Amino acid sequence: MQKYDLVVIGGGPAGMAAAIGAKEQGIENILILEREDQLGGVLKQCIHSGFGMFTFKEELTGPEYAQRFIDKIEQYKIKYKLSTAVLDLSSEKVITAVNEQDGILEIQAKAIILAMGCCERPRGAINIPGTRRAGVYTAGTAQKFVNLDGYMPGKQVVILGSGDVGLIMARRMTLEGAKVKAVIEMMPYPRGLKKNISQCLEDFNIPLKLSHAIIEIKGSDRVEGITIAKIDENKVPIKGTEEYIPCDTLLISVGLIPENYLAEKANIKLSPKTQGPEINESMQTDVEGIFACGDVIYVHNWVDSVTIESYNAGKHAANYLYGKSVDSNTSELIAGEGIAYTVPRYVNPINIEDFLDIVYRPKEVYRDSKLLIYFDNEEVLCEDKKVLYPGETENIKINKEIFNKYPNCKSITIKIQKF
Incomplete structure (x- = not known):
């Protein structure tokens, strides 16, 4: 049985960014598993421009954007196996995969990042x-x-x-x-x-x-x-x-559906709204040591946001491997009136560095409304929103100082209120 500190399942933009994020935190023994014959994921066929404006401050095509990360993978000498299909994943972090070169192989990982993306309905x-x-x-x-x-x-x-x-x-x-x-x-x-x-x-x-x-x-x-x-x-x-x-x-x-066959195999809890794993503030699922990022959690609007989120997933996985993650009381994020879902689903304030970035999706079109956030039953944030649109996810950041004021908070509710 092969052994790795971190195995990333999926070699698209999410998987590559996650592996790079972990590598830059000092994790050396990393393996990416990709079922296609080259890295890059769906970006290979997205030849239109519009990628990279946030990450690289320039407009790139999908293949150009992917190549930036492929080059970094090669520069960092991160190992990867192509044309490798993952058949099974256990909650003990044992991966069963197959390819022509190795046949059937078993891999024991100390931590795993799920980055399989999504498929079309x-x-x-x-x-x-x-x-x-x-x-x-x-x-x-x-x-x-x-x-x-x-x-x-x-x-x-x-x-x-x-x-x-x-x-x-x-x-x-x-x-x-x-x-x-x-x-x-x-x-x-x-x-x-x-x-x-x-x-x-x-x-x-x-x-x-x-x-x-x-x-x-x-x-x-x-x-x-x-x-x-x-x-x-x-x-x-x-x-x-x-x-x-x-x-x-x-x-x-x-519509697109997160690819979560392997998450089901590992008995990871899935969200009925997104059909992706429910994660906490550190991108960790309810199975210890298994993290998730990118479209496998929910379908993102922008590949740049996938990159940022996945890089953080690699960083959090590294913290887990170093024993820096703290397991303590958590707050549950609740999608209230007008909200289809929120990500993350659970929050452990101790693991937040500066702020928590919450993603939410409106259920319908709202104009001239307010976004309200409650810690338990107390309103702590209110933002005016000119237009909220169900075709696009939205973000709101909550500073750690607010969490420090409510150390025993059990639930965080986000809702939209019409004027």
Whole structure:
């Protein structure tokens, strides 16, 4: 059995940043396990710009951004195994993996960081009526076909869902010569970043149809068109609003799901809201010595925020290996009125250095509202918010001095209040 101080599962932007963070804290015996044949994760196929503005203060493409970290991995001589699939993970931090070179291997780690990212929600998860005819792809699959393999999925395209990958592919397909007929969204608001709505749809005059659903996919061997309809507040199609759109391709962008098969194997507690591990202020799960970072916790809006969070996860894992982490009374973070979820889920104030950075996602669009934070039942923070938008996560920082004033706090509640 191979032994390492720290094993990072996943070699995308999260996994690489976590490994670098631990290395810079002095941890030497580190191994990254990556199932694909090169490091970089999904960034390899994200050839559009917009990455790195915060981390590097310059605009990079996805491959350029990933290469900065790959170079650092090589510079630090951090070990990694490519084309290696992790099959099992125990709560005792034993990893079972397989690759062509080693066969089946077992690895005992003192600490583990989960950085497997997320996957696309497939057609089967949303019950679109119709048979499995050709021409239906997830947006990420189409992105890989176009950007890495050089194949065009189709020429007349409809996109279901206004997630960021779908919005970016609306622009990409247009630039490659396809006609994007419309983006269809069931919610009364778009799910992607406002920046992508502007740059990927409005700049190319691509219609966005909110509160609509696909009620039929037509075609025998391949998609020939779709029928959409407006839906009411119960997601029921409204009769008389049907519209037929001819197309040969349907791209599905209806959300991303954290990849947590291994977390389930290790009996790690998952959040019913994010479907990712519930973590504390140190990025540690409820299984001692197993940490998590990046999209495996919740789906992030920006890769720069993944990098910062994952670097901190590596730092916290190093503190754990050095025995610096303190286990004491914790406070529970509660998503109150108007909040879909918060990250982290638990807070041990002793382990906070200067401030706690809380991520939260609004449930709906709020204008001219207030964000309130309560320690137990006492209001400690109030911030005016001009616009809160469910397509983007928000952050709020709480200084450690506030925690020091409430040493016995059991719950921290975050809620949105309309004016």
